[in-house]
Amino acid sequence: MQGDLIKMRQAAATILAQQKQIETKYKQAQTTADDWLRRAELAVQKGEDDLAKEALKRRKAYQEQADQLKTQVDQLSVASGDVLNNTRALEAKLQEARSKKETLKARAASAKTSQQIQEMMSGLNTSNAVVAFDKMEQKVLAMEAQAESTKMLVGSDTVDNRFKALETGTVDDELAALKRGMLPASTSAAGSLPEGRPVQDALDLELEALRRKARAE
Template sequence: MALLERVSTLLRANVNDLIDKAEDPEKMLKQLLLDMENQLLQVKTQVAIAIADQHLLEGKRKEHDEAAESWQRKAELAVSKGQDDLARAALDRRLSHQQLSAGFAQQIEDQRVEAELMRSNYNKLQQKLKETEARCELLIAQQRRARAVGKANTARSEVESKSFTQPIDRMRMKVMGSEAENAAARALLDDDLAADSLDDRFRKLEREDKIESLLSDLKSRQTRSA
């Protein structure tokens, strides 16, 4: 997310304002282009990684779907042979793979959204870079002429540069807010851990009931088909 924040900052940048505030506008413009090129390369790399991760997650989900189907067939075979304990174990495995598959499905959707966001930012930054490159020579020429004004422009730049304290103050408040959120999250986590043991016992009971229900249903279907 830090990379996306930097990209957003570059996309919002007003080149004319930066020119007014820079002590060496020509150097600043070159640095701006260099920063944008570096960010563009990083975003492109992250987009590729995000897409690759999405494909990997899809492969994992497919593996668990196939495993769940395999354990279902094994449970059916065990029931047909009258081995209920073996059928229960197979159904338990099937449930596990189904739950993992569902988890991967959610991760795939989250990854897809993230990849689309990165791709959108990449396209915007690429367009912004092209526009900035086209304007740089003109802006540099304009600034060179403006240097003739001398000390008046220098004084103006120094006064306008004080506005940089505002984003610093905003960042400080953001950091303080993040620290408070982290403290609250740790407190909630401590409360959740205290209840985990009891919750696990009830989840185990519910899982056993579900397996018994699945076993009963499987037996009924095989009896009807016999």
Template sequence: MSLLDRVSTLLRANLNDLVEKAEDPEKLLKQIVLDMENQLMQVKTQVAIAIADQHLLEKKRKEHEQEADEWRRKAELAVEKGNDDLARAALERALSHDQLMHGFAAQAEDQKHEADGLRQALRKLEQKLSETRAQSEMLIAEHRRARVVGRTTKVRQAVGAGQEHAVERLKSRVNIESAENAATAEVMVSESLEDRFKALENHDKVELMLAELKQRKALPR
């Protein structure tokens, strides 16, 4: 994949779609920003090389243009001196330099288009990188907040469940204690009633024993 193709792929990247599919969104976002920074450095290098090549081709074009002009001047001088053969030779050299000049001019124009394309890609990538950094920071913050909210929700659920369990245990304990108190009260009432009957029986026995004692005392000795 060429440099411009890789840049084009990065420019078309949709962070939201990538984040939704990622196991570790924060790591992915940081890697995307790092990749874009690396691509940006490469594009800057390529822009500098393209501009340097354009200047070199333009310099070569100008040199051959000057050489062609110089040989045409010499051809004119040869004609003035009546030396047609020398003039023809000079014109042949001028023609050769003209051809080279046009060749370098065409290459310089092509290189200019290449440099302009790289400049445009560089501007777009710089803008995209700036947007991606901002969006990445926002998405990372949202992801971290979502994790915090998730943990908080789990804690609340756990606390709620614990409180509910504690309330149920308290209710159960109260019910047990109430039942024990009721049973104790019932036993006490039962024991109190039995004691009263027992006391009544004892009273009757005592009265009977007293009557028997009085009766024996009344007998002659």
């Protein structure tokens, strides 16, 4: 299209140049024909009929030449107009083609980018990613279960300790049991009952031993 446009512009320039040249010749011929007409009129006024006839002959020759040139000028004017119109139409088409070319380039670049993205996405191994996330979830669940078990064990130890404290009792509990005669016999020599001693004396001795033990602690 660019080459055709150059050729059409050259053709239009050639036609316009020819039109201008012929137009100049036409004006010269028409001016000469008009001059011979004035001379013929002058000769008639002066009574020179022969001279007037000669002037009219020359005027006729130049007028015929001018008329022919005028026809060529009109033809070239139509031709140059057509060429100029076609040139403008081709220029518009060329501009449209350039604009479409830029649009297609942009679309091609966008399509290429989209294709590259799709190829990149298709190359990703999503199954491996899913497996990795599943492993992470399993590890987190195991950690949570371990923490919950530890919490339950700590709570169980606390409960056991409380029950042991209740079962063991205090010094006051032992004193009350001692007074009731329900305290188990001690294996120590100091706690043994001497033969022939009353029970009350034995209790006093046991109580005294517990007091000494308490003071020593």
